[in-house]
Amino acid sequence: NNRAATWTEKIAVVQPTLPLIAPTIAHDILETIQESVIKQQQIDVVYRAAHNATPKKMTLHPLALVQRGLVTYVVARVNSYADNRLFALHRVEEVVLTKRPANIPPDFNLELYIASGALHFGNGEQICLILRVNDWLKKILEETPLSTNQKITLKKGVILVEATILNTPQLEWWLLSQADGLEVLEPIELRKKIAERLLGAARQYQ
The missing domain is CATH 3.30.70 (Alpha-Beta Plaits)
Incomplete structure (x- = not known):
C-alpha cells in the first residue's frame, strides 16, 4: 500500500561523528581490486602508506573487502608473508590483476577477523x-x-x-x-x- 511504499522515506541513519569527506578511489582501481577478491587472484600494486611518502611496489593476496567508516580496505597478505594486513584503497596508486592464484588461508574467516579487533588497529589485547x-x-x-x-x-x-x-x-x-x-x-x-x-x-x- 501507499503507507508501506513511503516507509523508506521515514527512516534515516546519522553518524554521531564529525562528517568528514570520503577519500577518492579511482574507479578502475576499485573495479580491479573487487575483481581480484572475487576471482581470488594476486594483484601487483604500487601503494603509498600513510606513514611513508614513498610509494612501494608489492604483491597482494586479497582476502576480503571491508568498509570502515568512510574508508574502504582490502584485507590481504603481502608477498610471501603469512599475516593478514589492511590496505586502504585510496592509497593504491597502481594495480594490475595477475593470473596467479592468491594464497588464501583455509581458516580465514572475515567475521572472526573483524571480531579480533583488527579493524580498530590495536593489538587485540x-x-x-x-x-x-x-x-x-x-x-x-x-x-x-x-x-x-x-x-x-x-x-x-x-x-x-x-x-x-x-x-x-x-x-x-x-x-x-x-x-x-x-x-x-x-x-x-x-x-x-x-x-x-x-x-x-x-x-x-x-
Whole structure:
C-alpha cells in the first residue's frame, strides 16, 4: 500500500561523528581490486602508506573487502608473508590483476577477523578499564555501555565504571574526546598515555 511504499522515506541513519569527506578511489582501481577478491587472484600494486611518502611496489593476496567508516580496505597478505594486513584503497596508486592464484588461508574467516579487533588497529589485547566519571557520562554509559560486562558503582561519592574492552586507538580517541568528564584510573599504562596526550594538547594553547 501507499503507507508501506513511503516507509523508506521515514527512516534515516546519522553518524554521531564529525562528517568528514570520503577519500577518492579511482574507479578502475576499485573495479580491479573487487575483481581480484572475487576471482581470488594476486594483484601487483604500487601503494603509498600513510606513514611513508614513498610509494612501494608489492604483491597482494586479497582476502576480503571491508568498509570502515568512510574508508574502504582490502584485507590481504603481502608477498610471501603469512599475516593478514589492511590496505586502504585510496592509497593504491597502481594495480594490475595477475593470473596467479592468491594464497588464501583455509581458516580465514572475515567475521572472526573483524571480531579480533583488527579493524580498530590495536593489538587485540583485552584490558580491564576503570574510570572515574561525572554524572552526565554515567547516564550516557548506562544507556550505551562500553562492554557487556560493564559495571557502574558509587563509592564515597565517586562514580566508577569498570569494563573489559579491547585496547585500541579508537578507545584512546574516545577517552580523549570525553576527557572533561572522566579520569582513567586503570590500567596505569593507559592512564599515563592519556595524561601525556592531554598535557601535549594543553601546551598547544599556551
